[in-house]
Amino acid sequence: MTPTATSTLATPIALLATAGPLAGKLAFVLVFVLLLIWLLWMPARLSGHADGRPPWWGNTRVWAIVVTVIQIMVYLRWG
């Protein structure tokens, strides 16, 4: 993509394409932060624990949160 082409276009994609790697890194991190928020606030019905909370090691929501936090750290460090 040439700078001329992108600077003359006001389309969202063209604007997105002009954003630098830092914006990209933040965008990736943001996706996983939003996923983390959803996992934390998700109704118990979706996590399958509506009838009572299982021990932490048997709780899929806990493990999903751990994986998401690791992802955020990976993109913050190597993004």
Next chain:
Amino acid sequence: MDKIALGPVDLALVLAYLVGVTVLGLWLSRGVKSSEDFFLAGKTLPWWAVGMSLVVSDIGAKDMVGLAADGYRYGLVMMNFDLVGCVFPVLVAAFLFMPFLWMAGVYTIPEYLGRRYNPHVRTVFAVIWALFMIGTVGVIFVSAAVMFEILLGWSLWFSIGVTAIVVGIYTTGGGLKAVVVTDALSCVVLIVGAGLICLLGLVEVGGFSGLSQSIGELEWAKHHLHLVLPADHPEFPWPAVLLGLGFVLGPAYWIGNQAIVQRTLGAQSQGQARASYVFCAMLKLVFPLLLVLPGLIALAMFHDELGRPDTWQEGVGNHLLPMMVVRLLPTGALGIVVGAFLAGVLSNLDSYINSASTLVVTDLYRPLVRDAEDRHYLFVGRALVVVFLAAGAVVSYLVIPVFGSVFEAFQTFMTFFQGPLLALLLLGMLTRRTTQWGGLAGMFLGIGTAVVMHSATFLFDRQVGVLFPWFDLGKGIPYLWVAWWSFVAAMVGTILVSLVTRPYDKERLRGLVCWIPANQESPE
């Protein structure tokens, strides 16, 4: 050319793995009494086996050799295919879609689409998937043969014969349960084999700090240690990676790919289906490193010998991993690594063979031959495993002369319908208002958009900046963008037509839309 010379210990390990997998599959075939046992393992699969099977089903021969070469060529960015392209959609699917699909009691994704929309949508996607799977089997055969020719000097037909016979025996006998349990074994072998290469390679280059230092000295590899590349990168611009891979291709693969989803449908319960996906996401944190890191280690070790990848002749990249294996690994360890390659090939192949058989019986054969006895469908399912292996061998014979372009063509073919498939699944599962006619319109609009975008360079030449002004059409439109825009077109088409057509009533959609649960409760 570096070739692996297997010693007696290595050969014994490889043979033990092949025999072990075959015997295990045959032993598991004793429990297969019905078509549900064969296609869905009688819904008895534990979460850990499904999770491991999900991971290795995603890794083929071309991935193992190809990702090492791509690691050398592009660096860490290739890990996005497993991180944002897998972990993100898998975690969403684990809580939102998989337990729901399990509850719907379907065997295949087209079956769900047929019940949610209409039989036409089911048939179109079933035919597309069946064709794609037969082609994929042929491509797996050839890519495995290319790898084994490089690694071991095996001839093409010997390689195809070994893989087809082993996979044929345990898949025909044991169905999905044999596939998943042998995949779990393959997963362990793959982790040990790939881990050995990484470990010995890191020792050779002085650990992670030595690796970073060596790569940092190469100007052309300045982005290699970053997951996010500039937005104007010709191959992997970050907006396309995030939108096309993270929001379309990844979710379409992990929610809509029959070879993937079928394992989860065979889990013991909703809770086990959910746990299997979360376990898969955990393993996927490690796998991209195991597969991409060898490429970076090779870059640090052999950049003087191999030079810049843009100067390589075709096929040089395929020799990268064998080169490392030969130069790094001692006797005995070689056998484990070759076993790991075999494990990847077998698990990739058995997944597609088993799923193709399930899909054709469920979505194409059963609607034509209704009311037959269950053992008839079981027999047809088993026979189709053999048919698909034979068809794959025929396809592999046809594609050998033009293999590179055929592989690319299949990848391109996938992007034609992945975006529309995801749009139909999401709208169908999440909204009651989506209608059958909206689904049909969205499907055709999405596929049409993908075809036009892929063909833009040829159809309109470079004058059509007006259509896709932000792309350099001389290079073609990156397939990640095609996936994204075909998804958007399918969403828009489905929504617009659904707004002016009549939806099914609530009872008709019970168990098919997330917010309208089936009456029966499932075990957790």
